[in-house]
Amino acid sequence: MRWDSGPGGSRLAGGGLAGNRPGRRRRWRTRVRTLLDTRSFRQTMTVGAVFVVVTAGAVLWSRTLLVDLVKDHVTELLQRDVETQRQFGGLAAAPALADQVRYRERLEPETPRKRLVLDGQGRLLHGEAGEAGRLLAALSCDPARLTACATGRIDRRGDGGTLQALVVPLGDGGRFVSAYDIQPMLEQVKAVPLVAGVGVLVFLLTSVSFGVHFSSGTLRRVDAIAEALASYAGGDRNRRIAIGPADDEFASLGREINRTLDRVNRLVEEVSSVSSSIAHELRTPLTHLHNRLATIAEGCADEPLRRELEEGIEETRRIQRLFRAIMRLGEIETARCSMSMEPLDAAALLEEIRESYLPLAEEGGIALTVAAHPAPRLRGDRTLLFQAVANLVDNALKYAADGGAVTLSARIRDGWEELCVADRGRGLSPGQRALAVQRFFRFDPSGTVPGHGLGLAIVRAIATLHGGGLLLEDNGPGLLAVIRLGRHADRPPPLHDAK
Amino acid sequence: MRVLVVEDDAAVSYWIGAKLNGSGHACRFAGDGEGALRLLAEEAFDVVVLDRMLPTLDGMEVLKRLHGTRHPPVLVLSALDETSDRVAGLRAGADDYLGKPFDFAELLVRLEHLARRHGRAAAPGDVLTVSDLVMDVPERRVTRRGVAIDLTDKEFKLLHILMSNPGQTVTRNMLLEKAWGYGFNPQTNLVEVHVFKLRGKIDKDFDPPLLRTIRAIGYALG
Numbered sequence: 001m002r003w004d005s006g007p008g009g010s011r012l013a014g015g016g017l018a019g020n021r022p023g024r025r026r027r028w029r030t031r032v033r034t035l036l037d038t039r040s041f042r043q044t045m046t047v048g049a050v051f052v053v054v055t056a057g058a059v060l061w062s063r064t065l066l067v068d069l070v071k072d073h074v075t076e077l078l079q080r081d082v083e084t085q086r087q088f089g090g091l092a093a094a095p096a097l098a099d100q101v102r103y104r105e106r107l108e109p110e111t112p113r114k115r116l117v118l119d120g121q122g123r124l125l126h127g128e129a130g131e132a133g134r135l136l137a138a139l140s141c142d143p144a145r146l147t148a149c150a151t152g153r154i155d156r157r158g159d160g161g162t163l164q165a166l167v168v169p170l171g172d173g174g175r176f177v178s179a180y181d182i183q184p185m186l187e188q189v190k191a192v193p194l195v196a197g198v199g200v201l202v203f204l205l206t207s208v209s210f211g212v213h214f215s216s217g218t219l220r221r222v223d224a225i226a227e228a229l230a231s232y233a234g235g236d237r238n239r240r241i242a243i244g245p246a247d248d249e250f251a252s253l254g255r256e257i258n259r260t261l262d263r264v265n266r267l268v269e270e271v272s273s274v275s276s277s278i279a280h281e282l283r284t285p286l287t288h289l290h291n292r293l294a295t296i297a298e299g300c301a302d303e304p305l306r307r308e309l310e311e312g313i314e315e316t317r318r319i320q321r322l323f324r325a326i327m328r329l330g331e332i333e334t335a336r337c338s339m340s341m342e343p344l345d346a347a348a349l350l351e352e353i354r355e356s357y358l359p360l361a362e363e364g365g366i367a368l369t370v371a372a373h374p375a376p377r378l379r380g381d382r383t384l385l386f387q388a389v390a391n392l393v394d395n396a397l398k399y400a401a402d403g404g405a406v407t408l409s410a411r412i413r414d415g416w417e418e419l420c421v422a423d424r425g426r427g428l429s430p431g432q433r434a435l436a437v438q439r440f441f442r443f444d445p446s447g448t449v450p451g452h453g454l455g456l457a458i459v460r461a462i463a464t465l466h467g468g469g470l471l472l473e474d475n476g477p478g479l480l481a482v483i484r485l486g487r488h489a490d491r492p493p494p495l496h497d498a499k
Numbered sequence: 500m501r502v503l504v505v506e507d508d509a510a511v512s513y514w515i516g517a518k519l520n521g522s523g524h525a526c527r528f529a530g531d532g533e534g535a536l537r538l539l540a541e542e543a544f545d546v547v548v549l550d551r552m553l554p555t556l557d558g559m560e561v562l563k564r565l566h567g568t569r570h571p572p573v574l575v576l577s578a579l580d581e582t583s584d585r586v587a588g589l590r591a592g593a594d595d596y597l598g599k600p601f602d603f604a605e606l607l608v609r610l611e612h613l614a615r616r617h618g619r620a621a622a623p624g625d626v627l628t629v630s631d632l633v634m635d636v637p638e639r640r641v642t643r644r645g646v647a648i649d650l651t652d653k654e655f656k657l658l659h660i661l662m663s664n665p666g667q668t669v670t671r672n673m674l675l676e677k678a679w680g681y682g683f684n685p686q687t688n689l690v691e692v693h694v695f696k697l698r699g700k701i702d703k704d705f706d707p708p709l710l711r712t713i714r715a716i717g718y719a720l721g
Contacts, residue, residue, distance in 0.1 A: 284578060284599070287578075287600035288510055291511070294603060295514070324598070327580070328581065328582065337581070355652055383681075390685060394686045
């Protein structure tokens with residue numbers, strides 16, 4: 001059997017004004033980390049990453065294709081220009097060509113096309129001088145040594161941009177240069193992958209934010225379910241999962257869990273009430289039996305027989321005590337008992353218990369004391385806790401060695417309010433400690449030690465009702481029994497110093 | 500005593516009646532709540548034994564109807580014997596509560612206590628005297644023949660209960676309920692142990708002994 005540390009054990013963050021901001025930041029960080037761990041978020045991110053890689057590849061490839069396309073297109077334009085010129089008036093003499101080109105350019109709309117006509121001596125017959133100089137320099141052509149200049153198709157990338165030109169030798173030794181600055185076209189083409197890239201980025205950011213939104217929504221609902229289940233496991237039997245307005249898979253999961261919890265509750269209640277009702281139903285026949293025996297014993301003149309009958313009556317009283325204990329246990333376990341949680345003077349409670357059990361302790365030569373440290377102010381039901389501590393003291397006195405010591409104390413440990421009974425007897429092995437709290441378990445099967453085996457079960461039920469549990473620990477030597485009550489909130493300082 | 504027994508279980512009611520008659524007390528019977536209220540209106544009783552689970556009106560309802568009227572003290576005798584049941588019964592106006600099954604002697608002692616308290620006008624005073632034993636309650640002082648006797652809180656409480664009912668039997672359960680309160684069921688015979696210590700203090704060095712043990716029932720003083 002395992003003892004829960006109670007609801008919300010390690011979840012509670014340190015409060016207080018100073019600890020608030022770091023606490024909130026830590027919570028936020030934890031929340032982000034948990035968010036990154038959710039399935040839907042990871043799936044979204046994986047799909048997003050694949051999409052980005054594919055799109056980036058496609059964008060780069062399409063850019064190369066587009067540049068090639070532009071260049072091919074311009075080459076074709078230049079070739080067509082030269083071909084047109086050849087058909088229009090031939091490419092024999094530079095002066096005639098220069099006239100024809102001037103005539104054609106007057107008819108043509110403004111284009112990024114540039115045409116130069118140079119005669120055999122390298123003189124510029126057509127074209128603007130400054131621009132012609134820059135153009136020829138870009139083509140690495142010195143007009144003074146025209147024959148050394150390359151002809152045919154030339155691609156150049158320079159400071160001024162990217163130049164594509166077709167240099168055609170003329171019949172008289174001159175040159176016809178038809179050139180095209182493709183930089184503006186390339187600039188336009190470059191924008192296409194850029195736009196696509198921005199589109200992808202926007203898409204990615206959108207998908208991330210959708211991912212975060214859906215994941216945190218999912219996470220919130222999973223968290224709510226986990227939190228409700230933890231609280232149920234911690235003892236809050238009325239806790240259920242809140243079903244939202246949306247009729248989705250979480251709603252149906254929540255409904256199923258709630259149905260299961262209802263069923264668990266019903267079973268728990270049946271189990272604990274069945275013992276109570278058996279005890280209750282048997283009381284009437286037991287009353288009759290007791291009364292008959294008493295009547296017979298009264299009118300019995302035979303002394304030995306009368307003693308036997310009185311033994312029988314005593315036996316019915318024992319059964320009655322056992323019934324009472326079973327019913328009391330059921331009453332506490334199902335929280336049907338009257339309970340008032342009030343501030344409790346632990347020192348006075350322990351002192352009254354000590355006084356009640358002192359005669360018994362003295363009989364066994366056992367020193368029964370209340371620990372000397374100041375007892376804190378606790379919260380609990382005085383009657384129930386009196387019973388619980390009394391049961392522990394009773395056990396300690398029964399099992400403690402003669403001449404031993406039993407010490408009662410109250411304390412706050414790790415934020416929990418605790419009432420402790422420590423003895424220096426034989427103690428219990430870890431295995432025995434687990435068995436000890438079970439109903440009807442007795443360490444003395446011979447039955448020479450009086451009791452009904454429900455004492456610790458009742459203590460445990462009372463501690464659980466207070467929001468804690470019963471802890472059996474090693475006192476090295478002996479047993480330390482701890483009744484853990486609720487969490488100790490910030491309450492007034494200790495009321496009394498214990499004697 | 501004239502006792503009204505309100506009980507629907509004929510066997511129990513017959514048994515109580517026979518025992519009460521045997522002890523020299525007169526009995527009337529009612530099998531349900533309405534019958535009980537009718538008899539209470541018509542006749543005078545010293546004490547009422549009231550079961551809780553009754554046909555027509557149950558015991559709690561009878562207590563509610565009696566509330567605020569002049570009526571004899573009521574002892575609730577019920578199989579509903581959990582602490583919460585007792586608290587509910589006493590809050591509803593019962594003067595005592597006894598769970599089933601019960602010893603007739605316990606019932607009789609409690610009925611006698613109720614009847615006597617009912618007949619007695621004033622509560623016991625601040626200074627109680629039984630033979631040469633004197634208890635000053637406000638001063639929390641006990642002397643016998645002028646010799647001061649040192650008692651623990653529990654012993655003082657037990658002696659106070661006994662001295663408040665001089666010559667009358669007080670059962671162990673009554674002592675437990677009064678000295679430790681309802682809802683405490685010790686696993687050991689705490690009452691006997693404390694009375695034993697008490698007897699050692701008030702009777703050991705004096706004569707005659709005042710504290711008597713009534714076998715299998717309880718104790719009486721004087």
